[in-house]
Structure formats: C-alpha cells, structure tokens
Amino acid sequence: MTDAVQRRLDEIRQAIDRWNYEYYILDAPSATDAEWDAAMNELRALESEHPELVTPESPTQRVGTDAQSTFAQFEHVRPMLSLSNVYSEEELRAWAARAVRFAGSDDLEFVTEPKIDGLAVGVTYVDGAFTVAATRGNGLAGDDITENIRTLPSVPLRLRRSDRFGMPTRIEIRGEIYMRRSDFEALNTRMAENGGKLFMNPRNAAAGSLRQKDARITAQRPLRMFAYQVGYVEGIPQPRSHWESLEMIREFGFATSPDSTLYDTIDLVWDRGEYWLEHRPSLDFEIDGMVIKVNDLAQQEEIGYVAREPRWATAYKFPAVQQVTRLLDIQVNVGRTGTLNPLAVLESVNIGGVVVSRATLHNEDEIARKDIRIGDTVVVQRAGDVIPQIVKVMEDRRTGDEVVFQMPDTCPSCGQPVHREEGEAKRLCTNAACPAQLQRRMQHFIGRSAMDIDGVGDKLADRFIELGWIHDAADLYALDYDAVAGLEGLGEKSAENIRSAIEASKTQPLWRVIHGLGIRHIGERTATLLADHFHSLDALGAASVDEIAAVPGIGGVLAQSVVDFFAEAPNRELVRRLAEAGLQTRQDAPERDGEQPLAGMTLVLTGRLERHTRAEAEESLRYLGATVAGSVSKKTTAVVAGEAAGSKAEKARQLNIPVLSETDLATLLDGRIPEALGESP
Ligand code: IVH
Numbered sequence: 001m002t003d004a005v006q007r008r009l010d011e012i013r014q015a016i017d018r019w020n021y022e023y024y025i026l027d028a029p030s031a032t033d034a035e036w037d038a039a040m041n042e043l044r045a046l047e048s049e050h051p052e053l054v055t056p057e058s059p060t061q062r063v064g065t066d067a068q069s070t071f072a073q074f075e076h077v078r079p080m081l082s083l084s085n086v087y088s089e090e091e092l093r094a095w096a097a098r099a100v101r102f103a104g105s106d107d108l109e110f111v112t113e114p115k116i117d118g119l120a121v122g123v124t125y126v127d128g129a130f131t132v133a134a135t136r137g138n139g140l141a142g143d144d145i146t147e148n149i150r151t152l153p154s155v156p157l158r159l160r161r162s163d164r165f166g167m168p169t170r171i172e173i174r175g176e177i178y179m180r181r182s183d184f185e186a187l188n189t190r191m192a193e194n195g196g197k198l199f200m201n202p203r204n205a206a207a208g209s210l211r212q213k214d215a216r217i218t219a220q221r222p223l224r225m226f227a228y229q230v231g232y233v234e235g236i237p238q239p240r241s242h243w244e245s246l247e248m249i250r251e252f253g254f255a256t257s258p259d260s261t262l263y264d265t266i267d268l269v270w271d272r273g274e275y276w277l278e279h280r281p282s283l284d285f286e287i288d289g290m291v292i293k294v295n296d297l298a299q300q301e302e303i304g305y306v307a308r309e310p311r312w313a314t315a316y317k318f319p320a321v322q323q324v325t326r327l328l329d330i331q332v333n334v335g336r337t338g339t340l341n342p343l344a345v346l347e348s349v350n351i352g353g354v355v356v357s358r359a360t361l362h363n364e365d366e367i368a369r370k371d372i373r374i375g376d377t378v379v380v381q382r383a384g385d386v387i388p389q390i391v392k393v394m395e396d397r398r399t400g401d402e403v404v405f406q407m408p409d410t411c412p413s414c415g416q417p418v419h420r421e422e423g424e425a426k427r428l429c430t431n432a433a434c435p436a437q438l439q440r441r442m443q444h445f446i447g448r449s450a451m452d453i454d455g456v457g458d459k460l461a462d463r464f465i466e467l468g469w470i471h472d473a474a475d476l477y478a479l480d481y482d483a484v485a486g487l488e489g490l491g492e493k494s495a496e497n498i499r500s501a502i503e504a505s506k507t508q509p510l511w512r513v514i515h516g517l518g519i520r521h522i523g524e525r526t527a528t529l530l531a532d533h534f535h536s537l538d539a540l541g542a543a544s545v546d547e548i549a550a551v552p553g554i555g556g557v558l559a560q561s562v563v564d565f566f567a568e569a570p571n572r573e574l575v576r577r578l579a580e581a582g583l584q585t586r587q588d589a590p591e592r593d594g595e596q597p598l599a600g601m602t603l604v605l606t607g608r609l610e611r612h613t614r615a616e617a618e619e620s621l622r623y624l625g626a627t628v629a630g631s632v633s634k635k636t637t638a639v640v641a642g643e644a645a646g647s648k649a650e651k652a653r654q655l656n657i658p659v660l661s662e663t664d665l666a667t668l669l670d671g672r673i674p675e676a677l678g679e680s681p
Contacts, residue, residue: 021160024224174229336444438471446476514537532622
C-alpha cells in the first residue's frame with residue numbers, strides 16, 4: 001500500500017518539477033494551469049494522509065514557513081565579490097589592456113552577460129539537495145535567506161542530473177534575484193487594490209520581497225533567479241572556463257543570464273554593450289549594464305584581484321536612467337473623458353540619451369503624497385519607453401520659494417466647475433461641450449488605433465473645432481469641402497485628399513468604429529471582442545450589463561461602462577448619425593458558420609509586411625479564429641516576422657516558438673496551416 005503511495009508521490013513530484021522547469025527556466029510550459037493545480041492538490045492530499053512521506057524537496061514545501069525574528073548570518077565559503085565599473089569604450093579598452101598585461105598573454109576570450117538589476121545570492125547544494133541560500137551582505141557574510149529562496153520556483157530544490165558534469169558533493173551557485181517588469185506592474189496593481197504601499201521599481205520590489213522575515217509572503221511574490229557564477233564546486237572536475245561553468249549551471253536546472261556571448265576581441269565586446277544599451281527598453285527585466293569576464297579560469301587566477309574586486313571581470317555601466325532636475329511648473333491637461341491630468345514641466349535634462357522635459361504626475365493625491373512643489377529639485381526616472389516619472393523631491397535643496405500646487409476648481413479649457421467624485425483620484429470636467437475634451441476625442445477617433453484617418457491630422461482637426469465646424473465625430477462626415485478648400489494653406493487638391501481620406505474611413509470595420517467612440521475602458525482588443533460578439537452597434541447598444549459581461553474577455557466594469565455610454569442620449573444620437581453617414585455599424589457574422597480554421601492559435605505580427613497592412617492581416621486572422629496578441633509569451637503559437645523584425649522575433653526564437661514568413665502568413669490567411677507549424681495549430 002505505502003509502496004503504491006510512494007510511487008504516486010514520486011510520479012507527481014517529478015511531473016511538477018518538470019513543469020516548473022519548463023515554465024520558469026525554458027519559458028515553454030507544457031502543462032495547463034488546471035493540470036498543475038490538480039497535481040498540486042493531489043500531492044497535498046496524499047502528503048496530509050501520509051505526513052511521514054513528506055520530503056523537504058517536495059513542491060509543497062515552497063509555500064514558506066513561519067516568520068523568523070531575525071536572519072542568521074551566513075559566512076561565505078568563498079567571498080562574494082563586487083565588480084569594477086567602466087563607463088566608456090576607452091575605459092573598457094583600458095580594462096582589457098590591464099587584463100592582457102596581468103595574464104601575460106593577449107590571447108584572451110571574453111564572456112559577456114547582461115547585468116541584471118536585482119540582488120546577489122549564493123545557493124548551496126549538498127549531494128544535489130538545496131541546503132542553504134544567503135545574500136551577499138558585506139561579501140564575507142550575508143543574511144541566511146534559505147527559507148525565502150526555497151519558495152522560488154526557478155531555484156531547483158534538487159539539481160537536475162547531468163551526464164556530462166556528474167553530481168557535485170557540494171556546489172554553490174550564485175546569481176541575481178530579480179522581478180520581471182510585467183510581474184512588478186501586476187504586483188503593484190495588486191498592492192494598490194489592497195491599499196498597500198507601492199514599490200518604486202522592480203529591484204526595490206525584489207529586495208523588499210526577499211527580506212521578508214515571513215517566507216510565506218515571499219512565496220506570493222513573483223521572484224526569479226538568473227544564475228551567473230559557480231562560487232565553488234567539490235566532488236566533480238572543476239570547469240575550465242566560465243563558459244563551461246555556465247553550461248554546467250544550465251544542466252543543473254538553472255536559468256543563466258540570457259544571451260551570454262563568447263568573443264575573442266574587445267571590439268566585439270564593445271559592440272555587444274551597444275547592443276544591450278539599445279535593446280534595454282524592450283526587455284522584460286531591468287539591466288543596468290553588461291558584465292564582461294575573462295573566460296579561462298586559469299587566466300582569471302593569473303589576472304587576479306584588487307581588494308574586493310576581480311581584475312578579470314568588469315561591468316560596463318549604462319548611462320543613468322535617473323537624473324536630477326528642476327520642476328518649473330505643473331500644467332493641467334484635460335483628457336478625452338474630462339479628467340484633469342497634471343503634468344510636470346521640467347528643466348530639460350538628458351536621461352540615458354533622451355532629452356526629457358515633461359513627466360507624468362498621475363493625480364493630485366500623488367502630488368500631495370510625494371509633497372511635490374513647483375520650484376522643487378526632483379529626481380526624474382525614465383524606465384523603458386514609459387512616460388518619465390518623478391521619483392522623489394530632494395527636500396534638502398529647498399529654498400523656501402517653492403509653491404504648493406493647487407488643482408484648479410474650474411476646467412482650464414472651458415472654465416466650467418470641475419467635480420471629484422468620492423473614491424475617484426481625478427477631478428472631472430463634465431461639460432459635454434468642453435473644447436479640450438472634444439479635441440482629445442477627435443484625436444482618438446481619427447487616430448491609428450481607431451478610424452485611422454491618415455489624411456486628417458490632429459492640427460487640422462483642432463482647426464475644424466476652432467472654426468466651429470465640428471462638434472463631434474459625425475460632423476467630420478458632413479464637412480463643406482468648398483469651405484475647406486478656401487482655408488488658408490489648403491486648396492482644391494488638399495480638400496479633395498481630405499475628402500477621400502474621410503470617405504475611405506467609412507469602410508473601416510466595426511471594431512474600429514466601436515473603439516473610436518471612446519467608451520471608457522474599451523481598448524482595441526475589447527472593441528474587437530464586442531464587435532465579434534454583437535455584430536452591430538444597435539445590438540451592442542441594446543445589450544444589458546449581464547449580456548455584455550458574458551462575452552469572454554469582458555468584465556463587469558467594462559460592461560457597465562458600455563451600458564453607461566449608451567444610456568446617454570447624446571451618445572445614442574452620435575451613433576445614429578455615424579450610421580447615417582455610412583460607417584460600418586454592422587459586421588456580418590463569420591460566414592464559415594463556426595468553422596474557424598485558426599481557432600486556438602495565438603499569433604503575434606512583427607516587422608514590416610510587404611503584401612498586407614498590419615491591421616488588415618490582423619483582422620483577417622481574427623476572422624479566421626486566431627487570437628492576435630501584441631507581445632510574445634509562452635502562449636504564443638507562432639510569430640509572423642516581416643522586414644526588419646526585431647526583439648519579438650528574437651524572443652520567439654529563444655522560446656522555441658516558430659517564426660513564420662510572409663509567405664506562411666498568406667497560407668494562414670487562406671485558412672491553411674503552413675508547413676513550418678507542422679500538424680497541430
Ligand atoms: S559577476 C566576481 N555577473 O552585479 C563577479 N554579477 O556589481 C561578481 N550582477 O554583486 C559578480 N548580473 O549582484 C556578475 N552576470 C552577472 C551579473 C552580476 C548582475 C550583479 C551582482 C553583483 C553586482 C556587481
């Protein structure tokens with residue numbers, strides 16, 4: 001009886017370990033969430049019936065134990081060193097020249113790795129079993145965070161078997177604990193919902209999560225590890241090069257720093273640094289530089305150490321993404337839905353190669369919370385391609401002349417009083433005729449993600465509004481083109497171009513019309529879901545909250561927002577006039593009558609397509625049943641890469657996701673599965 005239980009336990013534990021490895025290390029899961037949950041539940045049930053069979057390596061042991069009062073100190077077997085920095089090509093070359101001198105040879109190879117911005121840990125395995133984990137601390141001793149690290153699914157509780165390297169009696173594997181940007185955003189959203197304090201950045205969040213005395217909290221945080229070094233190893237032959245130790249670490253079941261390279265010239269090393277600097281914003285984790293290590297371990301020993309830093313390695317540090325500057329003013333803009341949005345006007349400052357003169361301030365509570373005053377010296381941060389933010393005020397730089405900011409009580413555009421509803425962070429201008437709102441609404445309507453009317457730019461739309469020619473989107477379809485031709489700087493020809501651009505927009509599909517209406521919370525993707533489900537604006541306008549919320553992918557808040565929109569008489573009137581103007585307010589149900597040859601596929605399009613516009617291709621793919629996503633993930637079936645495809649195609653290759661050509665796309669659009677995808681969609 002117990003034998004059978006033991007066998008089943010082994011089986012489930014192995015399956016879960018494998019799924020973990022596929023998900024967290026290979027980034028290519030093979031189990032569904034449901035399978036995973038079922039296995040975990042069965043394992044928990046079996047273990048509670050047979051507590052004597054619980055092992056420390058069981059996946060159930062990753063949940064975290066009771067709170068500790070302090071962290072014990074762990075003395076490192078080999079000191080954990082830090083790195084020297086170089087900031088330019090010149091300094092990098094000088095570093096390499098020193099390495100050559102100390103090695104007594106100019107025959108050096110270099111390994112490059114992105115420098116992940118997280119926290120260093122060393123994890124020790126005895127006879128393959130996870131034993132202890134510690135922070136770097138002062139380099140000689142750090143905090144024992146074994147219980148916290150045990151909860152990380154990317155840290156194996158038992159090393160994977162390796163025929164090539166064998167099983168060490170003891171090994172310490174070092175690496176960086178970090179949080180993906182996307183996980184960080186989601187965590188902060190969750191914290192905000194629960195009224196918790198928000199983390200400043202992913203590194204902060206990783207540090208805060210790791211230093212929890214209660215490992216049950218750590219277990220809830222999306223921490224991951226990239227391994228980059230063997231601290232020491234016993235019982236098997238030493239690796240001869242750093243490259244080989246990275247291979248060893250991978251075979252033992254860890255993720256190593258992504259896209260490490262091996263080069264034999266410093267020119268290539270420098271190029272690689274430029275590459276990372278350029279690709280930095282598109283990564284889902286933060287890097288603050290690139291680490292360069294001499295590959296040969298014997299040469300490393302020759303080259304030696306200075307104080308706490310190896311001379312055989314260095315970090316090329318990227319230009320700062322935080323800078324100090326002055327807040328000159330706070331402007332208030334009116335958004336499409338009437339929200340008053342404060343915006344920081346900054347003394348221009350170069351942050352990591354980009355000149356920044358504006359930063360978002362979110363809302364008045366945020367300004368009060370950070371105590372931001374006009375005239376303050378502030379720390380500004382630019383992270384990836386997001387709008388720059390003010391991190392904090394440097395209070396010690398205050399002169400006393402700073403001015404506390406007051407959100408206006410009237411709309412800066414129309415002068416009408418504004419309201420702030422209970423529970424809302426933003427003040428609202430509720431004047432339906434407010435010109436600023438109308439401008440934003442028109443910009444949205446003609447914009448690329450909605451009706452995509454190329455021939456009418458924001459400036460021209462503003463001009464029509466100022467002239468009193470348009471008061472809503474429907475007026476765009478009733479322009480007097482003789483009057484347009486008579487405008488300064490235009491003429492017959494321009495007027496004709498504008499007319500044909502606006503005419504052409506009448507054939508835009510239903511989802512674009514829905515998106516163009518500017519219903520709160522409804523984006524491109526949700527507009528598509530609504531169009532595919534309701535097939536007409538009439539049907540959508542007549543639907544109840546429950547009916548709308550029943551559409552997969554649409555939640556209650558969105559459904560309510562749609563109903564609220566159609567409850568307003570002026571909005572219903574707008575919809576009626578758009579239909580009258582001849583816009584596509586209906587779309588035929590897929591005539592394939594449920595037969596959707598691409599159903600179940602999730603595709604990502606990237607790069608420039610020769611034969612289709614991106615929007616056309618996406619639409620047709622959706623029509624054929626595929627889901628079209630904006631970014632590559634484990635759920636992606638394939639990526640279609642056009643000309644000059646960049647990081648998305650690259651990421652797909654890393655995840656072993658098929659990358660398709662435009663010819664393959666044509667096959668897909670025919671409703672057939674291209675050879676590159678094999679049998680199964
Ligand atoms: S090697 C002797 N490799 O950077 C070599 N460090 O500034 C010591 N880091 O404490 C570290 N990515 O926390 C190394 N690929 C990488 C790294 C890396 C990030 C961090 C690590 C270290 C700090 C030194």
